[in-house]
Amino acid sequence: MQQYRGDAAGALRKAQAALGSAPHDPVARFAATCAAIELGDHRRAEGLLAPLEGVERPPPRAAVLRRLIERRRGSSQAPLMQDLALAWRDAGRPDLAGADPGVADAPQTALPALPTSVSLTAAERLLIAPPDGADEQRALALASAAEADRNALVANLQVLGMLGMQTCPADPSEQRRAVARAVEAAARSVPGNGFVTVAGWLAGCPKRLDPDGVALLAKAAASSEFRYPRERAFREIQAISERADRANARVRAISAWLALDVPLMRLVALAEAIEDAQTRRAAGRAIAAIGFRMMDGDAWLERLQGATLAQKGARLAEDEGETARVGARVEAERAAYAEWSATIRSMGTWPFAAAWREWTPDEVGAARRLLRVLSEFVR
Numbered sequence: 001m002q003q004y005r006g007d008a009a010g011a012l013r014k015a016q017a018a019l020g021s022a023p024h025d026p027v028a029r030f031a032a033t034c035a036a037i038e039l040g041d042h043r044r045a046e047g048l049l050a051p052l053e054g055v056e057r058p059p060p061r062a063a064v065l066r067r068l069i070e071r072r073r074g075s076s077q078a079p080l081m082q083d084l085a086l087a088w089r090d091a092g093r094p095d096l097a098g099a100d101p102g103v104a105d106a107p108q109t110a111l112p113a114l115p116t117s118v119s120l121t122a123a124e125r126l127l128i129a130p131p132d133g134a135d136e137q138r139a140l141a142l143a144s145a146a147e148a149d150r151n152a153l154v155a156n157l158q159v160l161g162m163l164g165m166q167t168c169p170a171d172p173s174e175q176r177r178a179v180a181r182a183v184e185a186a187a188r189s190v191p192g193n194g195f196v197t198v199a200g201w202l203a204g205c206p207k208r209l210d211p212d213g214v215a216l217l218a219k220a221a222a223s224s225e226f227r228y229p230r231e232r233a234f235r236e237i238q239a240i241s242e243r244a245d246r247a248n249a250r251v252r253a254i255s256a257w258l259a260l261d262v263p264l265m266r267l268v269a270l271a272e273a274i275e276d277a278q279t280r281r282a283a284g285r286a287i288a289a290i291g292f293r294m295m296d297g298d299a300w301l302e303r304l305q306g307a308t309l310a311q312k313g314a315r316l317a318e319d320e321g322e323t324a325r326v327g328a329r330v331e332a333e334r335a336a337y338a339e340w341s342a343t344i345r346s347m348g349t350w351p352f353a354a355a356w357r358e359w360t361p362d363e364v365g366a367a368r369r370l371l372r373v374l375s376e377f378v379r
Contacts (some may be wrong), residue, residue: 003035005248006353011035019048026052026059033065034351038080042073044377053129060094061348080354082373088347089374096348118244123147126162127237128244137162138175145178148185152236153229154260156186159377160199161261168205179203180335192221198290202263209270214283216266221289228262230298234361251356262301264290268312284316288326295333299363307333340367343374 003011015032018025029052036045046069052062068085076083088094114120114129122143131137141162148156163175183200190196197220206213220226238253245252267287274280289308294306306332314326343375360366 003031003038003351004353004355006252006357008035008038008142008338008353011351012039012041019033024051030059030061030065031351037068037072038352042069045069060091060096061350063091063094063174064088073284079358080352081358082370084350084352084354085343085347085370087375091359093346097345098348105351111248111255113247116247120240120244121147121151122334123151123159124240124244126158127155128241128252130162130259133165138166138169142174142178145182148181151182151185152240153186153189154233154236156182156189157196157199157228157233158260160186160203161195161263164199164203164263164266165261172205176204187372190225190229192224193229194220194226194290195228196294197223198267202266206270209267209274209279209283211279213270214279214286217283217286217290221286226290227297228260228299228302230257230302230363231361233257233260250359251348254356254359257361260301262305264294265305267309271313271316281319284313284318284320285311288313288317290320291326292329295329298361298365298368300337302365303333304337313343336368336371340371343371 002014012032014033015028015035018028019032022028024130029048033045033048033052036048038156045065049062049069052058053066064084064087067090068084071078071083071096072080088096120129122140126137126140126144131140141159144151144155145159148159151159160179163179169175179200182203183196187193187198199219201213201216209217233259234253237256241249241256243251267290271280271283271287273284290305291313292309292364294302294309297303297306310326311330313344314323317323353379
């Protein structure tokens with residue numbers, strides 16, 4: 001959708017042209033209203049919206065748009081998507097999870113193909129134009145690792161993540177050499193980050209989790225830092241996207257950021273396969289500690305993966321006290337995610353470019369701010 005791509009003026013012209021020949025077309029009227037709001041032309045938005053409100057059964061989104069216009073006309077300096085959330089709340093929190101019959105479906109957000117003239121390194125392709133097949137992905141990750149010293153940090157982390165998620169080849173020697181290069185380069189970029197240690201260990205094709213491996217995991221979990229550097233990763237992906245496809249750079253970077261691989265769930269299967277009870281319990285304690293560190297991440301992927309790791313690790317450790325402590329933290333994390341995801345789902349999809357323009361790699365922080373705003377602001 002043109003509006004969602006960021007061309008609000010073009011979307012408004014197109015929608016108004018459609019209304020010229022079909023003035024009762026609710027889809028065109030909805031799109032035109034949204035485009036006018038994003039342009040800050042609230043008087044025009046109000047005029048475009050009025051016919052949608054005047055039908056026998058106004059679509060629920062019309063009531064939300066009415067309150068959004070009122071907020072924006074008051075010279076609101078708030079982000080548009082925050083005002084949209086408050087308008088949705090003021091309209092009675094209608095459930096807009098499905099398509100709104102007679103108005104519009106979800107915006108089309110599929111990214112266009114990269115320009116054919118663009119030349120990308122293997123690492124850049126790995127991030128913003130990866131192949132679909134597992135064998136092709138592995139080959140590209142190995143090629144990326146060959147340039148590890150010149151790669152952005154996020155590219156080396158993606159080498160570890162992608163290889164760590166896949167089944168290891170029969171002869172892992174080539175992969176282990178590639179992983180060693182990626183780990184060395186990543187460790188120079190973020191020294192002392194235990195996440196790099198664990199991701200690298202998994203990508204190196206461990207056949208089992210023995211006492212030495214358990215000691216490595218426990219030491220990594222106790223590192224001064226243990227996190228995927230999400231904000232830096234986004235900046236680096238966006239810089240690549242700007243060079244490759246300036247017109248769609250931010251949307252492309254967000255899409256790539258959301259698809260980054262985090263392979264740590266493989267730890268559970270390795271620990272469950274340990275036959276020695278004492279080693280298995282020690283592995284459980286290390287995995288639970290890693291899970292707790294992951295639950296401090298900026299992205300829901302890490303936090304939810306951390307919750308599962310912490311819970312499964314505590315069970316493997318056979319420690320009732322630890323199980324209870326983990327259970328309370330996991331319940332809180334999952335409840336927060338459930339509340340946020342239910343809210344986003346109920347708010348529905350909207351054709352505002354502000355959805356990606358105002359997006360932040362502090363995904364969890366943004367979610368908490370949204371929920372706080374919805375609960376604190378009084379109309």
